Amino acid sequence: MNIDRKTILNPELAYSMWGKQIGTNRFRTFSFKFFNNLLGLNTRVSNFVQNHSRNCQFCNLLNPAQANDKTFIHLFMQCTVTAAWHNKFVSKFFTGLDLQNDTERRKFFFFGILLGEQASTQLISTTVQSWMFCIWEEKLRKRAPSFHTLSTLFLENLKPMIITSNKLYLASFKSNSAIYRYFAPCPAMQQPHDVPLGAL
Numbered sequence: 364m365n366i367d368r369k370t371i372l373n374p375e376l377a378y379s380m381w382g383k384q385i386g387t388n389r390f391r392t393f394s395f396k397f398f399n400n401l402l403g404l405n406t407r408v409s410n411f412v413q414n415h416s417r418n419c420q421f422c423n424l425l426n427p428a429q430a431n432d433k434t435f436i437h438l439f440m441q442c443t444v445t446a447a448w449h450n451k452f453v454s455k456f457f458t459g460l461d462l463q464n465d466t467e468r469r470k471f472f473f474f475g476i477l478l479g480e481q482a483s484t485q486l487i488s489t490t491v492q493s494w495m496f497c498i499w500e501e502k503l504r505k506r507a508p509s510f511h512t513l514s515t516l517f518l519e520n521l522k523p524m525i526i527t528s529n530k531l532y533l534a535s536f537k538s539n540s541a542i543y544r545y546f547a548p549c550p551a552m553q554q555p556h557d558v559p560l561g562a563l
């Protein structure tokens with residue numbers, strides 16, 4: 364894995380999902396490419412395609428004054444658009460998770476490792492990869508949606524993976540993270556939220 368040469372993380376900690384038969388082919392292909400640095404980012408494509416923009420599409424759409432190269436680390440972590448989505452993602456779905464620095468953010472968003480943990484679980488890594496997948500899909504659609512729209516797409520993507528896996532469904536019951544209350548069978552266990560479950 365070559366996510367970022369500056370990473371201090373041991374690649375062995377990453378929970379590889381592409382062989383775990385979870386999610387759609389499209390999702391598993393994304394995970395494989397994500398962890399093997401094979402995603403078609405603008406900076407790489409521009410080496411092969413004449414006049415292909417190197418700039419970050421989210422920046423172009425929402426912060427046109429900024430002209431950042433769309434590297435992996437920019438698109439998935441450092442982009443101001445992505446960073447704002449990440450902050451809202453944590454406060455809505457992992458309430459109370461206080462990521463203090465860049466290392467803690469990378470451990471969580473890239474590897475699905477919660478604070479104080481040494482490794483990820485399949486449940487958390489699937490959840491975080493699903494979030495990254497939805498960001499990538501919006502990049503492919505050339506959109507920069509609101510957090511509300513993005514989080515709705517995320518829940519729609521994640522829900523079938525959780526509820527069709529006995530292992531993940533059981534693990535989600537034991538988790539204290541707010542995200543899994545969206546999939547609880549009993550309405551009393553669900554948090555008030557702005558995404559109608561009937562739409563999922």
Ligand SMILES: [Zn+2]
Nearest residue numbers: 419421422442
């Ligand atoms: Zn950007």
